[in-house]
Amino acid sequence: MLRRRASSDDAARPDDAGSAALEFILVGVILLVPLVYLITALGAVQGQTLGAESGARHIARAMATAPDAATAAARADAILASVVDEYGLASDAVEIAIRCEPAGGACPRAGATLHVTLATRVTLPLVPTVLGLDRVASIPIEARSVQKVSRFWEAG
Template sequence: MPRLRFSSEALRDDERGSAALEFIVGGVVLLVPIVYLIVALGTIQSHALGVESASRHVARAVSLAEGTRDADARAAAVLDSIVREYDLDPDTIEVDVSCVGESAACPGPGETVRVTVAASVPLPLVPPVLGLQDAARIGVESSAVQKVSRYWRDG
């Protein structure tokens, strides 16, 4: 039975150049989803920080206001500023102001006010086809609590 002999040089010639091709293909296949994940998580984190900042600052603005009109004006100004700063979509933001206690007047002097801000984050690179842009949204929400000034007066 004859024996086959392979020289190591012949085997090396067959493999020449395939490592670079495998590295490029493997790198692209792994790199694209990782980059997309990083961009998507960064967008979600940015909106989460914006919503958290909005709830905290609106609660503080309401609690330090002198009355209902002043509280509404301050809350609107703070919310507009945060929407611009964090590049939030103003159409998706929902703000809920409620009181923790069982008082008839909310907010009232000495009450504890809770501000909840919710928004939805669009995922990047989702085309506006067949309603995909609405289905590919992540909801973020934050609540903040502040004690209302005892010098609060309605009006």
């Protein structure tokens, strides 16, 4: 039978009797917390982006298909309120810009190309409102939509 002698290498090796569970928990928390925050932040940005795109598209379509200017304005207001409510956009952060090409005259008008731009800001999750950090840690989002107004559209 062979016997192994204790060598000087055996004494120099460190003891592997560490706590693997503690190491896994520590590394898991260090990696998992930023990953969960990233997923939450990206979800918030994606939701707000979908809301802005939906709002711009539906407002442009509703205004272009409206029979007159008063109905177009009423439809735009109703759709904007619905989108703000549905997607949880901050109503004070939503800005809408409407312009027509070619420029000049009333907007919308018959035969014009209607451009609708909806802009908002997404505040990142868990950012405190102290010292205006929520405004600094926010991501601007802008969505645009273009629709052609019918040449038979009534201006009145």
